[in-house]
Amino acid sequence: MNELMPHAGMLAPVPAPASCTHCAARSLCLPPAADAREAVRFDGLAGYKRRLERDEVLFRKDQSFAMLYAVHFGHLKSTRPDHRGHPHVTAFHMAGDLMGLDAIYAGRHACTTVALEDSEVCEIPYAGLQQAMHDSPPLMERFHCALSREILREQAVLMHADLSGAERLASLLLDLSSRYAERGYSERRFRLRMSRADMGDYLGLTIESISRLLGRFRDAGWIALDKREIELLDQQRLRALLAGTDGHALPG
Amino acid sequence: MNELMPHAGMLAPVPAPASCTHCAARSLCLPPAADAREAVRFDGLAGYKRRLERDEVLFRKDQSFAMLYAVHFGHLKSTRPDHRGHPHVTAFHMAGDLMGLDAIYAGRHACTTVALEDSEVCEIPYAGLQQAMHDSPPLMERFHCALSREILREQAVLMHADLSGAERLASLLLDLSSRYAERGYSERRFRLRMSRADMGDYLGLTIESISRLLGRFRDAGWIALDKREIELLDQQRLRALLAGTDGHALPG
DNA sequence: CGGGTTTTTGAACGCACTCAAGTGAAGTGG
DNA sequence: CCACTTCACTTGAGTGCGTTCAAAAACCCG
Numbered sequence: 197m198n199e200l201m202p203h204a205g206m207l208a209p210v211p212a213p214a215s216c217t218h219c220a221a222r223s224l225c226l227p228p229a230a231d232a233r234e235a236v237r238f239d240g241l242a243g244y245k246r247r248l249e250r251d252e253v254l255f256r257k258d259q260s261f262a263m264l265y266a267v268h269f270g271h272l273k274s275t276r277p278d279h280r281g282h283p284h285v286t287a288f289h290m291a292g293d294l295m296g297l298d299a300i301y302a303g304r305h306a307c308t309t310v311a312l313e314d315s316e317v318c319e320i321p322y323a324g325l326q327q328a329m330h331d332s333p334p335l336m337e338r339f340h341c342a343l344s345r346e347i348l349r350e351q352a353v354l355m356h357a358d359l360s361g362a363e364r365l366a367s368l369l370l371d372l373s374s375r376y377a378e379r380g381y382s383e384r385r386f387r388l389r390m391s392r393a394d395m396g397d398y399l400g401l402t403i404e405s406i407s408r409l410l411g412r413f414r415d416a417g418w419i420a421l422d423k424r425e426i427e428l429l430d431q432q433r434l435r436a437l438l439a440g441t442d443g444h445a446l447p448g
Numbered sequence: 449m450n451e452l453m454p455h456a457g458m459l460a461p462v463p464a465p466a467s468c469t470h471c472a473a474r475s476l477c478l479p480p481a482a483d484a485r486e487a488v489r490f491d492g493l494a495g496y497k498r499r500l501e502r503d504e505v506l507f508r509k510d511q512s513f514a515m516l517y518a519v520h521f522g523h524l525k526s527t528r529p530d531h532r533g534h535p536h537v538t539a540f541h542m543a544g545d546l547m548g549l550d551a552i553y554a555g556r557h558a559c560t561t562v563a564l565e566d567s568e569v570c571e572i573p574y575a576g577l578q579q580a581m582h583d584s585p586p587l588m589e590r591f592h593c594a595l596s597r598e599i600l601r602e603q604a605v606l607m608h609a610d611l612s613g614a615e616r617l618a619s620l621l622l623d624l625s626s627r628y629a630e631r632g633y634s635e636r637r638f639r640l641r642m643s644r645a646d647m648g649d650y651l652g653l654t655i656e657s658i659s660r661l662l663g664r665f666r667d668a669g670w671i672a673l674d675k676r677e678i679e680l681l682d683q684q685r686l687r688a689l690l691a692g693t694d695g696h697a698l699p700g
Numbered sequence: 701c702g703g704g705t706t707t708t709t710g711a712a713c714g715c716a717c718t719c720a721a722g723t724g725a726a727g728t729g730g
Numbered sequence: 731c732c733a734c735t736t737c738a739c740t741t742g743a744g745t746g747c748g749t750t751c752a753a754a755a756a757c758c759c760g
Contacts, residue, residue: 278607279615280692286603298603300596306603330585333578343595344552350602351538351550351558355530356609357652361748363531392707400609405748407708423707423757438531613716644739657716659740675725675739 215239216318221292224378225266226320226342228335238335241328242266244319248311254295257308261299263319267291270315271389274307275397285398287349288312288372288390291379297346312389356399359438364399365409366434369419373428384431388424467491468570473544476630477518478572478594480587490587493580494518496571500563506547509560513551515571519543522567523641526559527649537650539601540564540624540642543631549598564641608651611690614698616651617661618686621671625680636683640676664698 216227217235227238245268248254254265254272272289286307289295298306300322329336356364377383388395392406399406413419418434420427428434468479469487479490497520500506506517506524519541526547527535538559541547550558552574581588608616629635640647644658651658665671670686672679680686689698 276603276607278610279619279690282610284607284609286606298596298599301593301600306600326585326589329588330582333582336581336588337578339592340595341553343592343599344550346599347550347595347602348553348558350599350606351528354538354602354606355528355536357536358530358534367531402749403707404709404750407706408748411708440532654717655739656718656741660716663740 216242219268221267221379224292226294226335226338228332228338231334234332234335237328237332241324242318242320246317246319248272248315248317250311250313252311254309254311254317255299255305257305259305261296261303261305261322263296263321264325265295265309265317265319267293267295268316268318270317271312272309272315272317273312273390273394274309276307283397285390285394288394288398290375294342294346297343312394361399361401361405362409362412363438364401365395365406365413366437368395368399369426369428370431370434370438373431383428385425385427388426468494471520473519473631476544478546478587478590480584480590483586486584486587489580489584493576494570494572498569498571500524500567500569502563502565504563506561506563506569507557509557511557513548513555513557513574515548515573516577517547517561517569517571519545519547520568520570522569523564524561524567524569525564525642525646526561528559535560535649537642537646540646540650542627546594546598549595564646613651613653613657614661614664615690616653617647617658617665618689620647620651621678621680622683622686622690625683635680637677637679640678668698 216222216225216239219225219227227242228234246254246265248270255263257276267289269291272295273285274287274289274295275283275285278284289309295309295317296305325339329339356367359367372386372388373383376386390398392410393403395401396403396406401409410419410421413434414421416433418428418430420429468474468477468491471477471479479494480486498506498517500522509528521543524541524547525537526539526541527537530536539545541561547561547569548557577591581591608619611619624638624640625635628638642650644662645655647653648655648658653661662671662673665686666673668685670680670682672681
């Protein structure tokens with residue numbers, strides 16, 4: 197394990213070096229935007245950070261739930277074993293994303309979350325958050341929005357059901373692109389932090405299919421690909437593939 | 449439309465005939481279980497009911513969000529159009545289920561919800577609920593649990609991705625069965641309120657596949673089927689199919 | 701450089717889809 | 731009461747896509 201400091205409760209809110217008020221992902225995360233006093237208070241709540249090395253586990257399925265986490269920097273994935281026991285990727289997380297929301301119901305984590313690269317997360321004690329929400333209706337509302345957004349996100353993935361492999365892959369690439377855009381990074385060129393196997397587990401395709409589809413996208417001139425470095429050369433075509441408006445399907 | 453009474457705000461909480469305290473689905477729904485005073489207050493909040501005929505729309509996608517709804521009796525489905533515009537069923541709702549949670553984020557409904565049969569729903573004004581949650585931390589916690597459970601439910605469906613058609617169908621039948629059991633109905637014998645087409649839209653299969661699979665389940669002696677009336681003759685086999693532990697797959 | 705992992709590529713199979721026809725029950729109007 | 735329509739479901743035949751199995755190539759890290 198890699199705990200830099202002990203998990204403190206609400207009693208000793210020693211401020212951590214980096215505060216939410218100056219965080220780049222602030223607008224996508226939980227801390228209140230407007231009120232300065234509340235912002236300071238939230239810093240005290242979420243001040244503790246935890247560093248993770250690549251492949252290090254943040255929390256494991258069935259582990260008892262006490263903290264929510266927000267990505268400060270880096271990338272993580274969440275996996276859940278299916279009925280057969282095979283792991284299935286339920287989400288990829290990047291800066292500002294909230295993790296652990298699915299643990300509130302049962303009081304234990306429903307998924308295992310792992311760092312895809314060296315990362316840092318902010319710890320948000322759930323008990324403290326509840327208290328803070330009681331005192332601050334705007335914070336409560338932000339939290340409800342975050343939960344609702346997570347439901348929406350999963351509904352969107354859920355609708356992959358009757359999409360072809362090419363459509364699912366296009367959907368993932370465009371999703372990543374738009375999330376990088378939200379964060380001020382290039383929506384055209386980015387690095388795929390996850391392995392082909394992770395992409396397959398996420399989309400319900402095999403690793404071979406992912407590889408073949410990426411190859412066909414490259415051959416069609418829709419993307420440029422160098423290992424995990426990707427550039428979306430023709431977003432329009434990718435979108436058209438999803439919409440099915442395009443007369444031209446993927447050549448291949 | 450079919451509004452029996454005007455939508456009142458918090459100012460005129462005229463109690464409706466049936467109260468949450470006596471509702472059969474109370475334990476599965478939002479109202480607090482313990483405190484009698486809070487229970488009465490919640491009755492005032494959620495007292496208004498709305499009746500729906502079969503095929504009547506409760507709310508439509510993009511409609512602005514003001515109310516959450518709970519199923520009092522009857523069954524409903526929620527659908528969302530995919531990128532192509534084809535409707536996709538995201539959930540089937542029965543007594544006690546909360547609807548509209550996905551609308552909190554954007555302030556507009558993300559799906560369209562329709563009655564599968566004559567039904568009645570309880571209206572829960574979101575603004576009033578927020579106020580009530582501010583006054584009652586236990587209610588707030590129940591609400592967070594409900595949101596978290598919805599996330600879990602969708603994750604479970606999301607993992608259908610790499611299941612075969614037979615496995616997906618078994619999963620749906622067992623899910624319905626366990627939900628009826630929770631509500632005190634028979635887990636063995638029940639009525640499928642939705643059409644084969646709805647089941648297909650939900651599971652990502654065609655109507656023909658649903659029909660064939662139900663036929664194979666029947667021929668294998670795992671279920672008895674009379675139109676929409678179904679009896680699970682061998683739950684063990686259905687479960688074994690999902691777990692993949694069973695040596696015997698579905699004969700076919 | 702070598703050993704292990706990740707990714708790519710090839711060939712054949714099987715499942716769910718599409719297209720097409722047919723059955724059955726419920727509802728309508730003469 | 732019976733033709734007719736309509737809708738929901740069933741059944742059959744053929745195809746295509748993603749899978750499985752198998753092997754080679756590229757990459758990473760010691």
